[in-house]
Amino acid sequence: MKYFALIFALFASPVGAQQVPQSAAEMQLSFAPLVREAAPAVVNIYVKVVREVQRTPLQADPFFGRMFRDPLTDRKPRVQNSLGSGVILSDDGIVVSNYHVVAMATDISVVLNDRREFSARVLLADEDSDLAILKIDAPEPLPYLPLRSSDSVEVGELALAIGNPFGVGQTVSSGIVSGLARSGRSGGGGRGYFIQTDAPINPGNSGGALVDVQGRLIGVNTSILTRSGGSNGIGFAIPADLVAAFVAQAQAGRTEFGRPWAGISGQPLDTDMAATLGFDRSGGIIISGLHPASPFLEAGLEVGDVILSVGGQPVNTPSEMVYRMSVAGLDAQADISFSSAGQQKSARVGLIAAPEVPSRDAVTLPERSAFPGLTLVRINPAVLSDFNLPLEIEGVAVMKTGVFAARAGLRNGDVILAMNGVALSHPGQVAEMLTEQVRQVEMLVQRGAQRIIMRFRG
Incomplete structure (x- = not known):
């Protein structure tokens, strides 16, 4: 009845x-009443990207280029079109999408559910989080979705994915929240902490909405786990709490996302490691290194301590900790709990940007050097953060290779540890050595976890 x-x-x-x-x-x-309310705030995004036509090394050479021109390959840059989805978050036209949807775009068009079309500009974009905040200017208030705190979402909740898969137009798929706290790197390029759903997400859904049964945004769809390219029921969405942090920074006028810096290295405390180290349970992040400028060191933590929670939320991977700090925001204070020498303790940590101390002292090699245009910097916490370098590394970092250094094999983010047997600590040393008339150069280079020896003849 x-x-x-x-x-x-x-x-x-x-x-x-x-x-x-x-x-x-x-x-x-x-689901029709829910879709009727939520769908107008989900938009289609059309992007134009200008790509340079790949040229051969001889065509790119300043001297030989004239001799090896090919009418078939020496063409004007090509314009490519791509599409994705986005979500309107305010009535004045703040839109969130994925970084990989709008990256390198020269022209962005946002098409609403009612077919109105607007040009958009990027306010803030971040490749690591795979998020971008756009702005469109409309003559009247726009429909938008309210944000729901991601920490209130539970596994098993009903969820709808709304977007524009395969460019067929706006579609809706249903499912449930099938997992939380999924860490790793998404297919779109983002890395961190995700909400998992079995609501089908297909190409073109990127940047679209994952909404709850109240029509509130709980996540931005970003990627799927698949072997065939189609949806297998394992999709990932960036939590709404991180989206809110991005919107706040964009509205404050930032053009790059300010992510708090921990200045620590560590790894998850699994069952085997916990038993070896004498801990009564697994879980948390065991600290293996602390930078002298780390705010966690200042708060009293030491190598061997286990971080259990940040802001009252448990953390079990470095990605989760970065997420929690990012949501709290720069210049905030985060309450943490940690285990030290068998005792559970608490502390308050200041969330700071990676310090630019000492100064980078950037040096760009002149035309008369072996690698003109090569830009090198001294390593400080901000450089460590920019290139995700080990905390203890010493040397000089490659900020920009220039044409000749790139051909020789150097990459942005490489660290030159030594040159001709001399340990390096300042970019001026490299400039001095490479501007001299040297017949042979040997560099010891750190790239990720690898050390490479590079030899060059003058």
Whole structure:
């Protein structure tokens, strides 16, 4: 009788008075009222990207280029079009999408559900988080989705994915939240902490909305786990709490996302490691290194301590900790709990940007050097953060290779540890050695976890 009364009440109500479903029984009837409310805030994003035509090394050479021109390959840059999805987050036109949707774009168009089209500009974008905040200017207030705190989302909740897969137009797929605290790197390029869903997400859904049954945004769809290229029921969304942090920084005028710097290295404390080290349980992040400028060191933590929670939320991987710090924001204070010498303790850590101390002292090699245009910097915490370098590394970092150094094999983010047997600590040393008339140069280079010896003849 209850279901009969509910169905009668719904059909007896005027169409315009239909409400968002409030119970499981109502959900069994239709998602239509929910979609009707949420869909207008989900947009299609069309992007134009100008790409240079790949040229051969001889064509790119300043001297030989004239001799090896090919009418078929020496063409103007090509314009490529791509598409994705986005979500309007405010009535004045703040839109969130994925970084990989708008990266390198020269022209961005946002098309609303009612077919209105607007040009958009990027306010803030971050490749590591795979998020971008856009702005469109409309003559009247726009429909938007409210954000729901990601920490209130539970596994098993109903969820809808709304986007523009394969460019066929806006579509809706349903499923549940199938996992939380998924860490790693997403297919779109983002790395960190994700909400997992089995609601089908296909190419073009990137940047679209994952909404709950109240029409609130709980995540931005970013990638899927697949072997075939199609949806296998394992999709990932960037949590709404991180989206809110991005919006706040964009509205404050930042053009790059300011991510708090921990200044620590560590790894998850698994069962085997916990047993070896004498801990009574696994979980948390065991600290293996602390930079002298780390705010965690200043708060009293030491190597061997285990960080258990940040801001009252448990952390079990470095990606989770970075996420928690990013959500808290720069210049905030985060309460942490940690285990030290078998005792559980607490501390308050200041969330700071990676310090630019000492100064980078950037040096760009002149034309008369072996590698003109090569830009080198002294390593400080900000450089460590920019290139995700080990805390203890010493040397000089490659900020920009220039043409000749790139051909020789150097890459941005490489660290030159020594040159001709001389340990390096300042970019001026490299400039001095490479501007001299040297017949042979030997560099010891750190690239990720590898050390490489490079030899060059003058």
